[in-house]
Amino acid sequence: MSPASVIGAGTVVRGNVEGEGSLELFGRVEGDVSMSGDVLVAEGASVLGSISAAKISVLGAVQGDLRGSEAVLVERGARVVGDLSAPRIGISAGGLVRGNVRTEGEPSAAAQRRPVAAAPVAHRPPQVALSPKPPQVAPAPLPAREVATTDAVHLVARSKEPERRPPPPVLPSLGKGAKGKKKKDRDSDD
Amino acid sequence: MARHSSEVSVLGPSTQVTGRVSGEGGLRVEGSVRGDVQITGDAEIAPGASIEGNVAAASLEISGTLQGDVNARGPVAIRSGAVVRGDLRGSEVSIEPGSRVAVRLTTDFELDLGPAARRR
Amino acid sequence: MAGTVIGEGLSIEGEITSDEEVVVQGNLRGKLSSTDAVSIGPSSVVQADIAGQSVSIAGQVTGDVSAPERVDIQAGGRLVGDVKAARFTIADGASFKGAVDMEV
Numbered sequence: 001m002s003p004a005s006v007i008g009a010g011t012v013v014r015g016n017v018e019g020e021g022s023l024e025l026f027g028r029v030e031g032d033v034s035m036s037g038d039v040l041v042a043e044g045a046s047v048l049g050s051i052s053a054a055k056i057s058v059l060g061a062v063q064g065d066l067r068g069s070e071a072v073l074v075e076r077g078a079r080v081v082g083d084l085s086a087p088r089i090g091i092s093a094g095g096l097v098r099g100n101v102r103t104e105g106e107p108s109a110a111a112q113r114r115p116v117a118a119a120p121v122a123h124r125p126p127q128v129a130l131s132p133k134p135p136q137v138a139p140a141p142l143p144a145r146e147v148a149t150t151d152a153v154h155l156v157a158r159s160k161e162p163e164r165r166p167p168p169p170v171l172p173s174l175g176k177g178a179k180g181k182k183k184k185d186r187d188s189d190d
Numbered sequence: 191m192a193r194h195s196s197e198v199s200v201l202g203p204s205t206q207v208t209g210r211v212s213g214e215g216g217l218r219v220e221g222s223v224r225g226d227v228q229i230t231g232d233a234e235i236a237p238g239a240s241i242e243g244n245v246a247a248a249s250l251e252i253s254g255t256l257q258g259d260v261n262a263r264g265p266v267a268i269r270s271g272a273v274v275r276g277d278l279r280g281s282e283v284s285i286e287p288g289s290r291v292a293v294r295l296t297t298d299f300e301l302d303l304g305p306a307a308r309r310r
Numbered sequence: 311m312a313g314t315v316i317g318e319g320l321s322i323e324g325e326i327t328s329d330e331e332v333v334v335q336g337n338l339r340g341k342l343s344s345t346d347a348v349s350i351g352p353s354s355v356v357q358a359d360i361a362g363q364s365v366s367i368a369g370q371v372t373g374d375v376s377a378p379e380r381v382d383i384q385a386g387g388r389l390v391g392d393v394k395a396a397r398f399t400i401a402d403g404a405s406f407k408g409a410v411d412m413e414v
Contacts, residue, residue: 028304046303061303071287081301090287093265096299102292115268199320202313202330209324209340215317227325 004037009044016049023053027050032064043077050082058095065099195232203238215245219254226258237271250280313346319355332362334369348377352386365395369403374408 004022007013011027017092025045032049033039039053045060052067058078066072068086069180076094083100084091196216201207216231219239226243227233233247239254249264252272256304259277260266266280270288277294285291313330320336326413328344335351340358342348348362365377368380368384375381376394383389385403394411 048303061301063303064300073287079299079301088287089285089289089291091283091285093267093282093284095284096282096297097295098297098299098301100292101296103290197317197319198315199317199336200313200315202328202332204329205314205344206327209321209322211320211322211324213317213321213336213408214319217317217320221314229320230320273324286385287328 007045009042020116041078056086201239203236232264235272237269244276314344317352318351350387352384359391 004024005019006024007017007027007029009026013027014031016031016034017023017029018034020036023033023035024040024041024042025033025047026042028046028048030048033047033053034049035053035091037053038055038057041050041051041058041060041062042055043059047060047062047064047084050064050067051062052057054069055071055075056066056068057075058066058080059075061079064079065082065185066080066084066086068088070086071090072084072086072089074080074084074091074095074097076092078095080095080097082097084097085102085104087104089101089103111147115166199219200213200218201221201223203220207221207223207225207280209225211217211223211225212228214230216233217227217229218234218236219241220236220241222288224239224243226245227241228246230248232249232251233245234251235241235254235256240256242257244258244260246261248262249266249270250260250262251267252274253269255273257275260279262280264281266278266283268274268283268285268287268289268291272289274289274291274293277296279296280282281297283295283297313374314328314332316332316334316336316338318335321339322337323339325341325342326332326338327340328347330344331346332344332348333351334342334354334356336354338354338356342356342358343361347361347364347366348360349366350356350360350369350371352368355372356369356371359373360371361373361411362377362411364379365375365381366384367375367382367387367389369387370388371389372391374391374394375389378396380397380399381392381393381395382398383400383406385401388402390407392409392411394413396413398410398412400406
């Protein structure tokens with residue numbers, strides 16, 4: 001299982017995000033996202049660009065196409081303007097989509113072993129293209145293992161847990177996890 | 191007579207209609223319809239049933255097969271096992287995983303990507 | 311119990327074929343055939359040839375009606391068209407114009 005990456009709330013990535021493993025997105029990406037694992041666009045998160053991954057779950061807002069080699073799931077409260085394609089597609093009641101929606105191949109069983117066309121860069125390490133903003137001092141201490149540009153992209157290598165949790169807090173005083181903390185990070189953003 | 195006096199029409203599993211179905215009330219299709227359906231009430235395509243034609247209704251629930259465009263004032267729900275192809279317009283369109291679709295959704299809504307999306 | 315019910319507000323222009331009981335309370339223009347019973351309710355207006363195992367007419371029908379078993383025009387029913395059936399009744403208060411073939 002590849003490690004999961006997290007882009008926290010209050011984080012803006014301008015540029016493409018691609019890599020191996022899964023990505024949990026709580027902030028914003030203005031660019032295309034391509035992962036070999038799963039991508040979660042959490043509630044309040046937004047992507048202005050296309051996403052390709054094994055399984056894509058959207059609770060936030062996306063303007064761009066979603067291509068899942070396994071599944072695309074648009075959950076309640078999500079907003080998507082773009083085309084959806086995957087062997088398995090779900091749009092929950094209360095999830096809004098405008099665009100073309102197309103399932104490919106068999107709906108369930110045969111979805112397993114098709115090539116991950118959605119992730120052409122599976123052998124490269126995670127990478128992000130950052131905005132050219134000057135670094136700012138992070139006022140709150142970050143969990144020790146976060147490889148953080150202070151500009152606020154955090155790619156947190158985690159061993160497992162592809163599911164939709166914020167990164168585990170490392171400091172006891174940060175019991176809420178990285179999500180709330182990063183909000184403070186970026187009050188001067190934009 | 192109680193059941194018959196309800197406002198819901200039913201086309202049973204062995205019933206095939208070739209032609210146009212229109213009018214008031216709801217409609218449950220358990221058989222097959224080849225032709226357009228235009229009703230004021232809720233429409234339902236039962237498992238194993240099919241409509242080959244355009245559907246206009248208050249809402250539409252599809253568990254069977256639909257090949258045609260949909261115009262619903264309310265929600266359109268595609269259930270697992272359904273096969274749907276066409277343009278779908280509704281207040282919202284939900285799709286259960288396990289359905290097979292090739293559809294265009296023209297749902298009206300605002301996409302709010304946040305202030306920073308109006309970038310630069 | 312009917313498998314197919316065309317409700318009072320509904321109109322069908324075209325052809326209906328079925329293997330189950332069909333109850334028409336709305337409007338039908340075209341053709342209707344079932345291997346089971348067909349009944350045309352009092353509120354319905356039908357311009358169609360009708361074939362069923364048996365056919366009961368309480369509404370307005372214009373078209374030929376055939377049934378291996380029986381055709382009944384109920385009180386208030388009206389049929390303009392030919393009837394082909396082993397048994398045929400016209401109730402008091404019904405109206406009928408057409409030929410009858412009882413396959414003698």
